[in-house]
Amino acid sequence: MIPFVDLRAQYLDIKSEVDAAIQGVLDSCQFTLGPEVEAFEEEFAAFCGRRYGVGVNTGTSALHLSLLAAGIGPGDEVITSPFTFVATVAAIHYTGARPVFVDIDPQAYTLDPAGLEAAITPRTRAVIPVHLYGQPADMTPILEIARRRRLVVVEDACQAHGAEDHGRRAGGMGEMGCFSFYPGKNLGAYGEGGMVVTDDTNLAHTLRMFRDWGAETKYHHVLKGYNYRLESLQAAVLRVKLRRLEAWTEARRQAARRYGELLEGGPIAAPVERRDARHVYHVYAIRAERRSQLQAGLAARGVQTGVHYPFPVHRLPAYADLGHGPGDFPHAEVAAAQELSLPMYPELSGDAQARVVEALHDLTAPGRRDDIVPTATALGA
Ligand SMILES: Cc1ncc(COP(=O)(O)O)c(C=O)c1O
Numbered sequence: 001m002i003p004f005v006d007l008r009a010q011y012l013d014i015k016s017e018v019d020a021a022i023q024g025v026l027d028s029c030q031f032t033l034g035p036e037v038e039a040f041e042e043e044f045a046a047f048c049g050r051r052y053g054v055g056v057n058t059g060t061s062a063l064h065l066s067l068l069a070a071g072i073g074p075g076d077e078v079i080t081s082p083f084t085f086v087a088t089v090a091a092i093h094y095t096g097a098r099p100v101f102v103d104i105d106p107q108a109y110t111l112d113p114a115g116l117e118a119a120i121t122p123r124t125r126a127v128i129p130v131h132l133y134g135q136p137a138d139m140t141p142i143l144e145i146a147r148r149r150r151l152v153v154v155e156d157a158c159q160a161h162g163a164e165d166h167g168r169r170a171g172g173m174g175e176m177g178c179f180s181f182y183p184g185k186n187l188g189a190y191g192e193g194g195m196v197v198t199d200d201t202n203l204a205h206t207l208r209m210f211r212d213w214g215a216e217t218k219y220h221h222v223l224k225g226y227n228y229r230l231e232s233l234q235a236a237v238l239r240v241k242l243r244r245l246e247a248w249t250e251a252r253r254q255a256a257r258r259y260g261e262l263l264e265g266g267p268i269a270a271p272v273e274r275r276d277a278r279h280v281y282h283v284y285a286i287r288a289e290r291r292s293q294l295q296a297g298l299a300a301r302g303v304q305t306g307v308h309y310p311f312p313v314h315r316l317p318a319y320a321d322l323g324h325g326p327g328d329f330p331h332a333e334v335a336a337a338q339e340l341s342l343p344m345y346p347e348l349s350g351d352a353q354a355r356v357v358e359a360l361h362d363l364t365a366p367g368r369r370d371d372i373v374p375t376a377t378a379l380g381a
Pocket of ligand 1: 057058059060061084085087088130132158159179180181182192193194327
């Protein structure tokens with residue numbers, strides 16, 4: 001079996017360092033915030049080329065607090081991509097603002113800046129570009145439009161640790177950048193975690209208060225805050241892992257190059273890395289019209305795959321109240337119907353990749369195609 005991700009292989013590689021870091025926290029009995037969190041905030045902010053890092057309990061909280069710190073609330077509109085993990089949109093909803101969608105670039109899967117200006121209304125306050133799969137959104141035009149139209153840019157970099165656009169780090173381009181350290185992420189905790197990075201001293205101060213009950217000093221609550229603190233155990237683990245992140249990212253990029261070579265000339269296209277972008281391949285996304293059959297066929301050959309994501313957010317029942325219908329964001333809908341994620345992790349071997357692509361080619365060979373019963377590609381079908 002070739003797994004979709006392999007967290008165990010990574011743990012075994014760093015076990016002695018991680019175990020010692022965990023023991024250090026246990027010995028200190030400082031379990032939330034504290035020196036480990038502060039050290040990790042500094043190190044991760046520096047990694048993103050930013051002045052401040054504010055550790056929080058999840059990436060969702062990072063997004064939520066960024067919007068609150070920017071003063072966003074009921075009556076406001078926030079623009080984002082409909083092709084993202086639901087958390088991006090949930091965070092907008094939490095503030096009371098209305099999520100407004102702009103369709104994706106069908107090649108890059110990220111918000112298409114060409115549609116941004118038309119979506120702006122007098123109520124628009126912010127835009128959240130999502131660096132989906134580890135590919136940075138096309139930030140130059142997004143930042144230019146945002147500056148001209150006075151919108152706050154909050155990057156959803158939850159899948160994009162170390163990604164770059166024109167040499168600028170993901171999370172280092174907008175007013176605030178938000179990260180998730182969910183275990184399967186490129187930089188993953190052994191539990192939950194998140195961070196906001198920023199260069200703005202006031203925003204950092206506000207974010208710090210919001211994550212810890214809005215307190216300026218102990219028990220002096222100046223904001224209606226939250227319990228979104230980052231745990232010290234997670235920070236300690238993340239500090240160990242951060243030291244390896246560049247090497248792991250290069251290993252992912254190397255694996256992506258290998259997949260590209262193996263797929264060349266076949267019916268399946270490799271994902272596109274935008275020019276001047278550093279894609280960090282959190283997800284290695286291919287497309288197939290008969291996705292479920294292909295996924296089942298691969299599973300039968302011992303290849304585990306994923307789908308990110310089967311529904312664009314505007315077609316999810318939870319957000320039906322936004323009033324969208326099929327065809328409103330066609331590129332997102334087609335991507336949701338066709339995307340298939342191949343195994344991708346730093347420890348993935350060349351042999352395993354060859355087996356994945358051999359299985360793919362076997363299943364999509366011209367003689368076999370008719371054996372694969374067409375699947376419903378239309379959403380909601
Ligand atoms: C694009 C995106 N945004 C937001 C999140 C939310 O992060 P978390 O799961 O840490 O709350 C995730 C990860 O799950 C994500 O992939």
